[in-house]
Amino acid sequence: MQTLTLQPVSSARGQITLPGSKSLSNRILLLAALARGTTKITNLLDSDDVRHMLTALTALGVELELSEDRQQCLVQGIGGAFQLPDTSQLEALFLGNAGTAMRPLTAALCASTGQFELTGEPRMYERPIGDLVDALRQCGADIEYLGDEGFPPLHINGHALRGGQVSIRGNVSSQFLTAMLMAAPLCQGDVVINVEGELVSKPYIDITLDVMSRFGVRVENNDYQSFHIKGGQSYESPAQIMVEGDASSASYFLAAAAIAGGPVRVYGAGSHSVQGDAKFADVLAKMGAEIRWGGDWIEVERQADSVLNGIDIDLNHIPDAAMTIATTALFAEGPTCIRNVYNWRVKETDRLSAMATELRKVGATVEEGEDYIRIEPPSEIQSAAIDTYDDHRMAMCFSLAAFGNSPITINDPGCTAKTFPTYFELFKEMTQPA
Numbered sequence: 001m002q003t004l005t006l007q008p009v010s011s012a013r014g015q016i017t018l019p020g021s022k023s024l025s026n027r028i029l030l031l032a033a034l035a036r037g038t039t040k041i042t043n044l045l046d047s048d049d050v051r052h053m054l055t056a057l058t059a060l061g062v063e064l065e066l067s068e069d070r071q072q073c074l075v076q077g078i079g080g081a082f083q084l085p086d087t088s089q090l091e092a093l094f095l096g097n098a099g100t101a102m103r104p105l106t107a108a109l110c111a112s113t114g115q116f117e118l119t120g121e122p123r124m125y126e127r128p129i130g131d132l133v134d135a136l137r138q139c140g141a142d143i144e145y146l147g148d149e150g151f152p153p154l155h156i157n158g159h160a161l162r163g164g165q166v167s168i169r170g171n172v173s174s175q176f177l178t179a180m181l182m183a184a185p186l187c188q189g190d191v192v193i194n195v196e197g198e199l200v201s202k203p204y205i206d207i208t209l210d211v212m213s214r215f216g217v218r219v220e221n222n223d224y225q226s227f228h229i230k231g232g233q234s235y236e237s238p239a240q241i242m243v244e245g246d247a248s249s250a251s252y253f254l255a256a257a258a259i260a261g262g263p264v265r266v267y268g269a270g271s272h273s274v275q276g277d278a279k280f281a282d283v284l285a286k287m288g289a290e291i292r293w294g295g296d297w298i299e300v301e302r303q304a305d306s307v308l309n310g311i312d313i314d315l316n317h318i319p320d321a322a323m324t325i326a327t328t329a330l331f332a333e334g335p336t337c338i339r340n341v342y343n344w345r346v347k348e349t350d351r352l353s354a355m356a357t358e359l360r361k362v363g364a365t366v367e368e369g370e371d372y373i374r375i376e377p378p379s380e381i382q383s384a385a386i387d388t389y390d391d392h393r394m395a396m397c398f399s400l401a402a403f404g405n406s407p408i409t410i411n412d413p414g415c416t417a418k419t420f421p422t423y424f425e426l427f428k429e430m431t432q433p434a
């Protein structure tokens with residue numbers, strides 16, 4: 001296993017241009033593939049999750065032309081659901097641990113023609129998908145579990161879906177609703193989706209609705225409790241579309257500025273962003289940082305005479321950027337409690353447990369609840385080797401521990417390839433040794 005030892009750093013300053021958003025890249029690629037017409041996508045993210053989507057689309061017969069740096073892609077839309085030429089042949093798609101590929105493709109393939117097998121990394125087989133499968137079956141989907149009930153891998157016998165009334169549980173992952181929404185126009189009849197119970201990670205639904213509207217499909221949204229979509233539609237290519245910078249990736253640099261003073265400005269996501277994670281900056285403001293907003297940039301600074309304060313806050317709306325608050329809390333005065341993040345447990349790893357274990361290694365006193373984590377910062381950050389559990393966000397948010405006075409080793413730093421392969425190079429450029 002590779003390791004990376006970060007020597008203590010004392011300041012973070014400068015500007016960075018964010019890589020494209022993972023959530024937007026994979027949604028746009030899928031809808032461009034399903035759309036009528038050719039779409040030129042710019043500022044596409046080049047990372048493992050996006051590569052899995054690209055490989056799957058190619059296997060499904062979509063013609064793609066990638067630029068050399070893989071940040072531009074010309075997609076020839078097929079103008080409807082996927083159609084495999086030989087329906088007796090099984091098309092196996094390996095989707096790694098990319099939730100934004102596994103969930104939306106599952107739904108789209110149920111409405112397509114062919115036999116499909118969706119596989120992934122071992123952790124993908126521990127991440128639930130039962131709520132989505134249940135919803136798809138209500139529309140007439142033929143889909144089977146190949147391993148444990150409720151989890152990938154899946155076998156799909158694709159055929160036209162009738163649509164109709166569908167209820168879907170919202171309390172485990174918003175990606176199930178996203179997947180159902182994106183596949184709904186492909187159904188023969190109209191689709192009414194009723195969300196049962198609480199809807200987690202709600203701002204990701206706004207991203208989905210925004211991308212669908214860019215591809216010409218309107219969704220009637222009744223307060224996130226029910227959605228009405230006309231069946232028998234095809235997506236229409238917008239011809240050109242630019243992927244916003246990744247607001248979750250921005251969180252590490254913005255937090256660095258809040259911890260060390262900054263200023264740091266990130267370009268690519270700002271007050272006009274469709275990503276809920278841009279609101280991460282508001283959490284830093286509550287902790288005591290100064291935020292400046294532009295349409296497509298965010299800047300964070302903290303005056304030398306001010307302190308970062310611990311906070312008690314519900315971060316269900318920004319579960320990914322919330323992890324960055326957990327390590328920022330190491331530098332705050334007083335405890336921080338991050339609430340309503342039960343679904344951290346079903347992501348790349350059990351993030352509540354992993355976060356508690358690793359924060360304790362650097363000296364924090366941590367209480368791990370069923371759906372919350374409470375962090376009391378140590379008086380001095382201790383040197384430690386941080387395990388990352390094949391979770392890119394564990395690696396990235398623990399880089400912030402290097403703002404203490406001790407070296408921090410990150411085990412398996414390469415796991416950032418899931419969404420941000422160049423993270424540690426940029427972190428080094430932006431920070432100055434103590």
Ligand SMILES: O=C(O)C1=C[C@@H](OP(=O)(O)O)[C@@H](O)[C@H](O)C1
Pocket residue numbers: 022023024099100172173174175178200201204319320343
């Ligand atoms: O729709 C999306 O692009 C995402 C939704 C969120 O997942 P949940 O809805 O499972 O919380 C988020 O954690 C994930 O990284 C990306």
Ligand SMILES: C=C(OP(=O)(O)O)C(=O)O
Pocket residue numbers: 097098099100320347348393419
């Ligand atoms: C939860 C995440 O990924 P996924 O899209 O695989 O759910 C994440 O990026 O933090």
